Amino acid sequence: MKYTDKGVEGIKIAYIGGGSRGWAWGLMSDLVSAGDISGEVALYDIDYEAAQHNEIIGNMYNSAEGACTHWDYKATKTIGEALTGANFVVISILPGTFKEMESDVHTPEKYGIYQSVGDTVGPGGIVRALRTVPMFEEIAKNIEKYCPDAWVINYTNPMTICTRALYKAFPKIKAFGCCHEVFGTQKLLASLLEDMHGIKGVKREEINVEVTGLNHFTWITAAKYKDIDIFKDYKVFAEKYAETGYTKGKDDNWLNDHFDCSDKVKFDLFKRYGYIAAAGDRHLAEDCEGKWYLESPEKVKEWGFGLTTVAWRIKDLGDRLQKSEDMRNGKIPVVIKKTGEEGVNQMRALLGLEDLITNVNLPNMGQIPNLPMDAVVETNASFTNGSLKPVCAGPLPKELYPIISRVVGEQELVIEAAFERDLEKAFTAFANDQLVTINTKEARQLFDEMIDNTKEYLTMYKNS
Secondary structure, eight states, X not given: OEEETTEEEEEEEEEETTTOSSHHHHHHHHHHHOTTEEEEEEEEOSSHHHHHHHHHHHHHHTTSTTOOSOEEEEEESSHHHHHTTOSEEEEXXXXXXXXXXXXXXXXXXXXXXXXXXXXXXXHHHHHHHHHHHHHHHHHHHHHHHHOTTSEEEEOOSSHHHHHHHHHHHOTTOEEEEOOOHHHHHHHHHHHHHHHHHOOOOOOGGGSEEEEEEETTEEEEEEEEETTEEHHHHHHHHHHHHTTTOOOTTOOTXXXXXXXXXXXXXXXXXXXHHSSEEOSOHHXXXXXXXXXXXXXXXXXXXXXXXXXXXXXXXXXHHHHHHHHHHHXXXXXXXXOOOOOSOOHHHHHHHHTTSOOEEEEEXXXXXXXXXXXXXXXXXXXEEEEETTEEEEOOOOSOOTTTHHHHHHHHHHHHHHHHHHHHTOHHHHHHHHHTSTTOOSOHHHHHHHHHHXXXXXXXXXXXXXXX
């Protein structure tokens, strides 16, 4: 790696999960849009052919219209080859297959338990975590072996548990978890400025927010745009759209988008607690009591969001596989389009090319003093040359402490169970999850069925 008057050259990025048909393409686009960094990207995936396909597509981005720099992409057969000499490691993997995800999301429906995502909390999030943690232990040990000083950016869910696992396996790792959910709420606040003040065209980055909580259960305790205190306006805004939701600018079929929502859950949570919930309604609903927003598919529709089915994910993957083939064959062009994600700017900041403050997931070093130390929390953090420091968010407000600390306790117990390879301990967390609204006997039946459905990935557990 070499610094020049134009920026930094010779950077090596190792991409674990480099056969991705989504995140990888976004990273490629963002990298080639940054004119002051260049280098190579090593793509490692257990599906080597998928990584080879992305090698072709990645190198095509260098000649796409609007390319500002050059990156060499190379698929690797081993993780060691990818990690050796890496300055940055990106982790974006699917822990298991859609077969296991099908069980995570839909098996609980037999018991009247509905999950809008099923990858962070709830029965699906817990079982997904049990098979993911051993994978992340292995990744962390390989990072320790091949590139211990690299910065590690995790995008894989369950975000909190994955990031926590990296630190438990390799305590000196320099890792952080990234999620764009807060960005969506900043965009909603920009809509508020237009709705209430007539201010158009505000970029979400122009809205300063103070962030606290956990990934997918993140909260904003203060928000300002220039001299406007948006937080004060939000109460009026939430009351105005509490019944209808905020759907301005969306077409009549917006509810068919599996990731969109009307923000009615956000508004309801503000009315309950007095703070701005800062994630998509699909995720927020899963961190709340199961009967509040996820009692039934009909209730979900009333609240203006959707249940993301695995059948839809399978179809979407098929579409992206076809897109991959069409790009490789030149049937459709490779198009540079910035994603709005901050991974590349975080890299640039750590390289000293700019300073950046944004929300990330890090072990608690006191940034939220009334939550357990070392538990992974989400707050703002400062990125500067070679340094990442969390911004102190202060104690959780007393109104939020009970609901957030409950989730922290569950996730810490799941981590402990996974590292000890103890399914009985994992069941304790499972049976007490806020979405598991059934009796203990039924919870045991559900747990055992879900564990059996993912047993191929749990052979290391002592009571599997």
